[in-house]
Amino acid sequence: MVAILARLLNPIIWRVPGHAARKLFGFSLAEHGSMLDLANAAHLAPSAERRALYLRHMLDEARHVRMFASRSSELRLSEGLPSLGYPVADTEDLFASLGEVRFLAFVHLGERRACEQFGAYSDWFERQGDRKSEAMFNAILRDESRHQSYTYDLLVELAGSAERARAEIRAARLWEKWRTWRRMGRFLAEKTYFALMLLIYVVSAPLTRLATAWRRRPAGWTNHVTAPPVRSEAAAPAVLEWTGA
Amino acid sequence: MSAVLGVSAYYHDSAAALIIDGKIVAAMQEERFSRRKNDPGLPKRAAQACLDQGGITAEDLDRVVFYENPFARLERVVMSSLEAFPHSWRQFPSALQSQIGGKVWVLDGIAAMLGVPRSLVTTVGHHESHAASAFFPSPFEDAAVLTIDGMGEAESTAIWHGVGAGLQCLASIPYPHSIGLLYAAVTAFLGFEVNEGEYKVMGLAAFGKPRFNTEFAKLLRLQSDGAFELGMEYFAFHTDTNIAFSPKLEHLLGPARQRGKTWNLGKDGDDQRFADIAASLQWITEEALLGLAREARRRTGSANLCLAGGVALNCVANARVLRESGFSRLFVQPAAGDADGALGAAILGTIALDGARPEAMTSAALGVAISTDAARALCTSLGIGWQEPADVLDAAAGLVLEGKVGAFARGRFEWGPRALGQRSIIAAPQDPGMRDRINQIVKKREPFRPFAPAVLRDRAGEWFAAHDNDMTPYMTTTSDVLEHRATDLGAVRHVDGTARIQTVSEEGAPEFFGLLNRMQARGAPPIVLNTSLNGNGEPIVGCEADALAFFLSHPVDFMVLGDVMISKGAVAA
Numbered sequence: 001m002v003a004i005l006a007r008l009l010n011p012i013i014w015r016v017p018g019h020a021a022r023k024l025f026g027f028s029l030a031e032h033g034s035m036l037d038l039a040n041a042a043h044l045a046p047s048a049e050r051r052a053l054y055l056r057h058m059l060d061e062a063r064h065v066r067m068f069a070s071r072s073s074e075l076r077l078s079e080g081l082p083s084l085g086y087p088v089a090d091t092e093d094l095f096a097s098l099g100e101v102r103f104l105a106f107v108h109l110g111e112r113r114a115c116e117q118f119g120a121y122s123d124w125f126e127r128q129g130d131r132k133s134e135a136m137f138n139a140i141l142r143d144e145s146r147h148q149s150y151t152y153d154l155l156v157e158l159a160g161s162a163e164r165a166r167a168e169i170r171a172a173r174l175w176e177k178w179r180t181w182r183r184m185g186r187f188l189a190e191k192t193y194f195a196l197m198l199l200i201y202v203v204s205a206p207l208t209r210l211a212t213a214w215r216r217r218p219a220g221w222t223n224h225v226t227a228p229p230v231r232s233e234a235a236a237p238a239v240l241e242w243t244g245a
Numbered sequence: 246m247s248a249v250l251g252v253s254a255y256y257h258d259s260a261a262a263l264i265i266d267g268k269i270v271a272a273m274q275e276e277r278f279s280r281r282k283n284d285p286g287l288p289k290r291a292a293q294a295c296l297d298q299g300g301i302t303a304e305d306l307d308r309v310v311f312y313e314n315p316f317a318r319l320e321r322v323v324m325s326s327l328e329a330f331p332h333s334w335r336q337f338p339s340a341l342q343s344q345i346g347g348k349v350w351v352l353d354g355i356a357a358m359l360g361v362p363r364s365l366v367t368t369v370g371h372h373e374s375h376a377a378s379a380f381f382p383s384p385f386e387d388a389a390v391l392t393i394d395g396m397g398e399a400e401s402t403a404i405w406h407g408v409g410a411g412l413q414c415l416a417s418i419p420y421p422h423s424i425g426l427l428y429a430a431v432t433a434f435l436g437f438e439v440n441e442g443e444y445k446v447m448g449l450a451a452f453g454k455p456r457f458n459t460e461f462a463k464l465l466r467l468q469s470d471g472a473f474e475l476g477m478e479y480f481a482f483h484t485d486t487n488i489a490f491s492p493k494l495e496h497l498l499g500p501a502r503q504r505g506k507t508w509n510l511g512k513d514g515d516d517q518r519f520a521d522i523a524a525s526l527q528w529i530t531e532e533a534l535l536g537l538a539r540e541a542r543r544r545t546g547s548a549n550l551c552l553a554g555g556v557a558l559n560c561v562a563n564a565r566v567l568r569e570s571g572f573s574r575l576f577v578q579p580a581a582g583d584a585d586g587a588l589g590a591a592i593l594g595t596i597a598l599d600g601a602r603p604e605a606m607t608s609a610a611l612g613v614a615i616s617t618d619a620a621r622a623l624c625t626s627l628g629i630g631w632q633e634p635a636d637v638l639d640a641a642a643g644l645v646l647e648g649k650v651g652a653f654a655r656g657r658f659e660w661g662p663r664a665l666g667q668r669s670i671i672a673a674p675q676d677p678g679m680r681d682r683i684n685q686i687v688k689k690r691e692p693f694r695p696f697a698p699a700v701l702r703d704r705a706g707e708w709f710a711a712h713d714n715d716m717t718p719y720m721t722t723t724s725d726v727l728e729h730r731a732t733d734l735g736a737v738r739h740v741d742g743t744a745r746i747q748t749v750s751e752e753g754a755p756e757f758f759g760l761l762n763r764m765q766a767r768g769a770p771p772i773v774l775n776t777s778l779n780g781n782g783e784p785i786v787g788c789e790a791d792a793l794a795f796f797l798s799h800p801v802d803f804m805v806l807g808d809v810m811i812s813k814g815a816v817a818a
Contacts, residue, residue, distance in 0.1 A: 039280040042790040052626030055790050059798055083504035091279055197338035208330040219474035221416040
């Protein structure tokens with residue numbers, strides 16, 4: 001499904017001016033998020049063998065971040081577009097919140113999806129004659145394929161059987177859907193909130209003069225009432241917070 | 246006696262610090278655990294690591310103190326947005342969303358994070374935390390304290406007087422007039438990331454001439470009593486959170502620099518104008534700090550000064566303040582930015598409970614230690630061969646003297662943004678080519694950024710003019726390199742003839758002390774090039790896994806990991 005969608009959307013994704021750079025930057029962000037999750041796993045996994053596996057995987061993701069960011073930057077510069085900044089993702093602390101087995105199932109799903117998607121992109125760039133992008137996707141694809149394979153083997157080992165591993169993957173898929181639903185909700189809430197706040201802002205307009213007058217503080221020093229020198233609660237219980245604000 | 250945890254979060258550089266029975270037990274930034282540079286989130290893992298280090302659980306805490314008052318900050322955000330009506334129409338909704346959507350609930354978040362009753366979590370003021378983190382860990386019984394940063398709840402700058410266990414706020418300068426926000430705006434103008442690129446601007450300044458002084462005097466109007474005022478027409482941070490400067494700044498200084506462009510300095514370089522702008526910013530910052538310091542001296546009469554807040558990390562300015570302000574001594578602790586709020590909050594909580602100030606800080610090694618057992622196990626699982634020499638420090642000293650570049654991870658990681666000998670990249674400091682090698686292939690960073698020397702404290706005077714002060718153990722100042730010793734320090738002497746010196750003692754940095762002593766025993770100068778153990782854009786290494794990840798992805802020649810020595814040839818493909 002992911003591959004079909006990717007193939008259908010390829011002409012739109014890669015041909016819109018500036019979009020390719022943004023898309024690749026988006027991939028570098030996603031890889032950075034994955035890298036942070038795996039770094040967390042490499043810190044927290046209970047066995048040295050698994051910490052080592054996650055660490056190797058993390059290093060691959062770190063390399064992917066650089067590859068995507070670098071290609072994005074090349075495309076951006078060739079189109080004269082401004083910088084997109086550094087790829088710095090948010091973390092969700094998934095290893096701790098999901099537990100190792102569910103985390104592995106989640107990572108495995110992500111790798112499987114990436115394999116399908118990047119395969120479609122690699123084919124596209126091959127047809128377009130863009131050898132550089134094709135080589136990049138192929139190199140990353142090889143890593144993702146290896147990640148897909150080891151995460152499944154490890155998942156079977158930790159879950160106890162192939163059947164249980166598949167159940168974990170199904171559960172991870174459900175969790176992902178739940179997360180997408182929540183993200184959509186958050187997105188909608190943010191937009192609604194923005195509109196509401198804007199309304200409040202407009203409604204507050206008459207108060208701005210009042211606020212300005214009330215808060216007027218000239219530039220320069222504001223002198224403060226001195227506080228007692230000893231700040232023990234027993235000696236001076238009222239001075240824990242200074243009242244400079 | 247008491248156990249108090251201090252927490253800073255939700256702006257940048259979140260951190261936790263723990264004080265038990267008047268002793269600073271641990272202080273750590275969340276980024277070392279999350280691996281997200283300047284991580285602003287709640288410091289869950291840093292807090293847990295602090296508790297582990299203290300051998301206690303959250304239930305044992307007598308108090309948890311947050312480093313600022315979220316409601317006072319909310320008030321300032323709302324009021325300043327309304328003051329800027331209608332230009333702040335973009336800022337108001339997003340700022341309020343950020344405040345009401347998360348930041349004002351931070352005390353509940355901290356209680357939930359630790360599993361402690363909400364009533365245990367209290368707050369202190371932002372600048373009060375800064376001031377406490379600067380004065381109480383200092384060796385002074387009496388000192389003037391200056392807190393200077395972007396903004397707190399309502400202030401950007403304050404003068405304090407610390408005496409014994411007491412701290413008084415004498416005067417403050419309100420937001421939006423802020424040296425920190427000026428620095429941030431020019432950092433953005435020069436194409437660097439705000440809250441991250443400021444120290445690059447400081448390094449760049451040495452390559453320029455301050456020929457924009459007249460223009461900068463319009464940006465920051467200095468007054469005779471040390472106060473200052475921003476020329477607000479050149480800035481935009483008060484109307485839009487995402488834009489630091491207004492188009493007028495480009496009219497004043499010329500077009501801003503494009504982010505991510507390769508640097509081309511020198512006579513024919515098209516970036517020389519930007520170096521001159523950085524130099525002018527450095528000039529006005531130093532002038533402003535000097536004015537503030539003189540006013541602090543006038544108001545307190547103290548012979549000692551402590552600095553805190555992000556601006557206090559400007560080690561070039563700190564050196565000048567010590568030289569010219571009239572104070573005899575100056576102390577700047579190593580995490581003087583927003584992380585230090587966690588330490589200040591913990592100290593204020595401790596004083597409130599015990600009535601006595603904690604012991605002075607003697608070392609920045611307040612993080613989690615490298616475990617040699619964990620290092621061995623991880624190396625084995627990764628297929629990396631290792632050795633355990635009888636004296637790993639001597640082996641490392643030998644390799645450095647052979648011209649090798651090493652990664653050095655031993656002991657507890659440092660508090661603050663500087664590598665002070667527990668998580669460092671080390672090399673011989675003589676050859677200028679070493680600086681280029683490390684800049685290009687290991688750190689992959691701008692060519693104008695200097696490296697620092699670490700030197701045995703007792704012998705520092707042989708190479709450095711100003712070496713015996715309260716800042717040099719924490720690398721928060723610079724010193725002139727003695728002219729006749731310049732060739733000894735080709736890789737660490739900056740273009741302006743200074744170096745960001747770290748003096749090393751056994752108490753302050755025991756791991757580095759051991760290494761430098763071994764170098765001395767081999768008949769070499771006890772100086773090493775020291776730069777932080779991290780890749781470009783990454784936080785400094787925390788644990789064994791981070792160190793090995795660095796080693797596997799960067800072309801250093803060897804690594805000391807606890808008692809384990811790994812060389813590049815020992816890594817299986």
